[in-house]
Amino acid sequence: MTGKESVRPPAKAAGGFGALLSSFHQLRVHGVVSDWASFLKANRPDGFDCPGCAWPEPKEASRMEFCENGVKAIAHEITSHRVDRAFFERHTVGELAQRDHYWLERQGRLTEPMRYNAETDRYEPIAWADAFQLVGDRLRALEHPDRAVFYTSGRTSNEAAFLYQLFGRLLGTNNFPDCSNMCHESSGVALGEAIGIGKGTVTIEDFEKADAIFIFGQNPGTNHPRMLAELQKAAQRGCTIVSFNPLKEPGLQRFTHPKHPVATLVGSSTPISSHYYQPLVGGDLAAVKGMIKVVLEREAAAPGTVLDQAFIETHTRGFEAVRADAMATAWEDIEANSGLTRAQVTEAAELYLAADRVIACWAMGLTQQKQAVGSIQTLVNLLLLRGNMGKPGAGACPVRGHSNVQGDRTVGIVEKPKPEFLDALGRVFDFDPPREHGLNTVEAIKAMDEGRVDVLFCMGGNFAAATPDTELTEAAIKRLDLTVHVSTKLNRSHVVTGKDALILPCLGRTERDEQAEGPQVVTVEDSMSMVHASRGHRRPAGAMLLSEPAIVAGVAKASLTHEGIDWDALVADYDRIRAKIAEVLPMFADYNRKIREPGGFYLGNSARDRVWRTQGGQARFSVHPLPENHLEPNQLRLMTVRSHDQFNTTIYGLDDRYRGIKGKRMVVFLNGEDMADRALEAGMRVDLISQGADGRKRKAEGFEVVPYELPRGCAAAYFPETNVLVPIDSYASRSFTPASKFIPVWLERCDV
CATH class of the missing domain: 3.40.50.740 (Rossmann fold)
Structure with a gap:
């Protein structure tokens, strides 16, 4: 698209002038620069729902709820390019099969x-x-x-x-x-069993009332940009925002709303996360269990002052088993499994305890692990301990993708x-x-x-x-x-x-x-x-x-x-x-x-009303052991991610502005020490190799090494190019969601 490939330092903030430039570029590529009427109709009561993500509209929507990904999605759909019978007369299917995802979708x-x-x-x-x-x-x-x-x-x-x-x-x-x-099948299964409904319990208004928002395995800057506006407002009013993500993502660190002209022009931004933790890929369950252990230790030290005992007794079952499990779990195991120190986990738990109303958000970083259902139910356990379910400003928030x-x-x-x-x-x-x-x-x-x-x-x-x-x-x-x-x-x-x-x-x-x-x-x-x-x-x-x-x-x-x-x-x-x-x-x-009616209507949520449509009629605490994330010698934990010029499998362009990638997609992000251990330098090429339970080796070829801030032993690369590495039998227990966020891989030097 640009004709130039490069790797630059990651962006310091999401949004801002870069979002405007990227949006204008997409309009030019698709030949729709002058069609502003289409964008003014997006997400309006008298217009159309943006074909992008499922983040809800604010009650008081502005004339144009600007979202860079929304502009890309709309431009992608209203493009002036056409794939007609003449196109297919020029191209055989065999020829088209040799083209990459980006080229195919760009044809119109x-x-x-x-x-x-x-x-x-x-x-x-x-x-x-x-x-x-x-x-x-x-x-x-x-x-x-x-x-x-x-x-x-x-x-x-x-x-x-x-x-x-x-x-x-x-x-x-x-x-x-x-x-x-x-x-999000893992979310549906986990929540259905735990609270009786497979949907999130919060509304957009709850983000205005929360004292703390915990975000797990999500990158809203790329995947749900409009969520950043709510996080920005929350941060500005003093809400604590805590992020858990193996990758350091600019959108979770700072944000400039592109519709604020002064801030955009001068480059000022709002800090988003007050605390940012980088667990190992697959380490979320252990991190949350460690937080539960801290909460229970505080309750044991001062009985009756930490937990919401009335809520637990009236609305839940299974608490004693969760308490026994957490207290019996050794800190050494929590640290080794999560990749976080006891001090970090304790700090996160203290932030949770300091807030009366807590929202927990998550996306595919949690749902696409083998232990996904257990990880989400462990997170529900944390919310239930202090009654953070079914009250204003608190609850579970799985953030879904497609509209x-x-x-x-x-x-x-x-x-x-x-x-x-x-x-x-x-x-x-x-x-x-x-x-x-x-x-x-x-x-x-x-x-x-x-x-x-x-x-x-x-x-x-x-x-x-x-x-x-x-x-x-x-x-x-x-x-x-x-x-x-x-x-x-x-x-x-x-x-x-x-x-x-x-x-x-x-x-x-x-x-x-x-x-x-x-x-x-x-x-x-x-x-x-x-x-x-x-x-x-x-x-x-x-x-x-x-x-x-x-x-x-x-x-x-x-x-x-x-x-x-x-x-x-x-x-x-x-x-x-x-x-x-x-x-x-x-x-x-x-x-x-x-x-x-303008804005439509709310379907309701039984768990939000503290009506538990579960077997037994109560919210369920559930015990999940720490996962056995076994790796062979020299393997890394690979997680698949989207680039910023991408929505699901739709690739709008070849740049990943926030991570510093320009003009390419075949890259693998590695920790610098892991690179040194393998005698790799930035710009070298490697093949990624996985092996499933069937014994068959799978290979994704020709990835350029890019150093990035992520934990040792972890790696990241874009999908769908790396879907080839996910064995058909590697999926989350009970939900069958492919385990794309924990793929054990080896790296092999190549000459591509």
Whole structure:
């Protein structure tokens, strides 16, 4: 993109003038510099929901809630570049498969349905009706509905997701893996067991009331930039912010809000974290258990003055077992496992004890470890000790990624649906839904590899790039009879095809959605259970684009023999879809009226109200031993990360401004002493090698060594380039989330 590669010192603060320059560059790259109307409509009551992250909107939104990643996401979608039939006439799929992720996504918007021709190795135009019929014929011919897998991206709206899961269950399967399986599934499992609901308990208003905010395994400066505005306000009013992250991330240290012109021009910034701890990769559980040990030691020294005994006795169970476990855990083991000293852990615990109201935030640094569920439940234990659950300014805050990843789950995109949901779905639509649990993402890949799946249907996303064990996954996909991708832009998954393949192009969030009965809105749910409307205003990128609900309805009509559902009527007016959602899910009562209110409505949260929908009816303390993070001689703990010019697998550019990287992605961040031990110098090239339980070695080649401030024995590199190193059987216990934040690797010098 820049034509120049370099490594510079990491940035001292997030945001500021650099964010403005980077945003302007993205507008220029995509040919949309003058289209400010689109950005002024983002995250407005009368506009569209940003297609980026799921961070909620402030109650008092400014005219433009500036976010660098939001600008990139919108520019990426409204680009003037097009991938049309002429593009596919110029390029074979084999040629496209040699291109990198960045090049593919930069080519522009898809404009018409395409079918892969294996004889010519090219995509060729196909009429919508013929595409729907092709999918319908293949699905009806399956030996069993479970030989189809229906994947969903978190950008899919509530309306499309609800129709999608209805279609799949009418077909007869619960095979609904989705992107949650690869990110916050661990949060859902952990919280569901501990507090009875798999969602965070806080709202945006709680950030205004918290005395302390603890952040684990998250880099908001790159992944959730709008969160920095809330952290900045919290820091300015005196809230203590404590960060745990193996990498020193500028966004967790200092921040300049780009919409504040004076601060941006003079380069002044606000300190964010008052305390910053760098545990080992995989050391979070031990660090939190150490904090619990300190809290319990303080209580033992002054009984009745430290813990919230009334809360523990009334609302929880399992406390005594957690106390016994923590007190029996040796400090030497806590230090060795966490990588932090006893003094550091004690200091963090004292900060927790000094605050009456505490929020704990986390992201994939916690969820993508083998012990992820245990780490999150141990963090819940810490909150429960002092009643920091279900009171203003306190609670659990898993910070999710894609804009509607939480909403998709709420309306039924789940491979293990609850019986009451299936009962209601069957009652409303007059059928008997399948009851057998379906496949999650890891299980789906294994089933493809073993020949137990014939059709993969993807509603958005980039399945081939987002998933682990890249070589195994891509080989499994190529064995399928049919792959179908509903997409806005070209990506890696379109060039990793089954024997037959379709690309079905859809409207983006920014575009007008005109149906038979007029213009439509869709709805999304943010990370804090707020549901609001999204109304596109731009002319669609192509005359042949269909909305996601229309595509689902078209496939359903061609595939199903079930009568009684008027798919055309549902798509003609999305109010009808929302009315059906409300019939199935009582939390959406009066859905159509509520989403017409500015800002939408709150779905509620039982744990926030101290109603515990757990077995036993109380919040649950749970015991988790320190993990055995065994390494072979000379191995490092590799964690995958995003660059600043990236959102999930979508790569907007080749710079990582905050970490000092310009014009490249094939880098590995190493501790200076680890480099010296291996006779490595900055700029040298290495291959990264892992080995799974299957004994097979996996290799990611040609990474440039970059010295960085992180603990000894740890390393970091970008995904999806390093997904090849994550063995298919390396995942979090019980959640099956790939363990991308703890990959044991060796380094080998190479000459690339």
